[in-house]
Amino acid sequence: MASFFESCWQYLITNFSDFQLACLGSFFLHESVFFLSGLPFVWIERAGWLSKYKIQAKNNSAAAQDRCIVRLLLYHFGVNLPVMIFSYPVFRYMGMRSSLPLPSWNVILTQIIFYFILEDFIFYWGHRILHTKWLYKHVHSVHHEYATPFGLTSEYAHPAEILFLGFATIFGPAITGPHLITLWLWMVLRVLETVEAHSGYHFPWSPSNFFPLYGGSDFHDYHHRLLYTKSGNYSSTFTYMDLIFGTDVGYRKLKALKNTRVEDSSDQKKLL
Secondary structure (H helix, E strand, O other), X not given: OHHXXXXXXXXXXXXXXXXXXXXXXXXXHHHHHHHHHHHHHHHHHHHOOOHHHEOOOOOOOHHHHXXXXXXXXXXXXXXXXXXXXXXXXXXXXXXXXXXXXXXOHHHHHHXXXXXXXXXXXXXXXXXXXXXXXXXXXXXXXXXXXXXXXXXXHHHOOOHHHHHHHHHHHHHHHHHHOOEHHHHHHHHHHHXXXXXXXXXXXXXXXXXXXXXXXXXXXXXXXXXXXXXXXXOOOOOOOEOXXXXXXXXXXXXXXXXXXXXXXXXXXXXXXXXX
């Protein structure tokens, strides 16, 4: 298996330059993973499928979804791609490489775990700052135009916010200079996480049902449907920062209340 991956990687580095792989390759990978994972939630919502797993009863109109997609393409080509191009020298300076040999899985997993921890810390504080009155009104309110989120709204934001919170995602790799394949894997995991968190659906197989302190769709959906001053739930992937600073109290109380109602309903059925 290792030789297969190395053969594939050898093909890439033989036929494409470091710049092409790090910038254009990363952009193509991001767009592919983002839209392939996000578009199904658009179609599911429009078709009304799996409605019993939908967190909110309200649906977005097809026009609202189409507007989101068009603006996303503008933001991706107008903001994301230039950022990837202009940040390339920084990553190279910090030691990022694409040459063989590929890093071991121990190195890859250690770096990615570090990126998740660091990203959660930076994102939490950046997100809380965006919920202050002026920044919410002029910047973050764009992301909250969709009170009923769907997968693609995860990256629907003001260009200033894309740069501001995007810093949390790229800071870890920027200071560690990872192999490009580690950077790609981190990007894929981060995209899949944020699309799922904004999906609007909570399934039995959702990651939050299996991983402790994992936020996921139910956790983040609560954040979107409340007023910006009372929402809480500012965390990115894992919720330890909200737990430490008590900004998930409202969510935890609501969840406890729902669990109590479910238990009461179950007890009543047993008595019948």
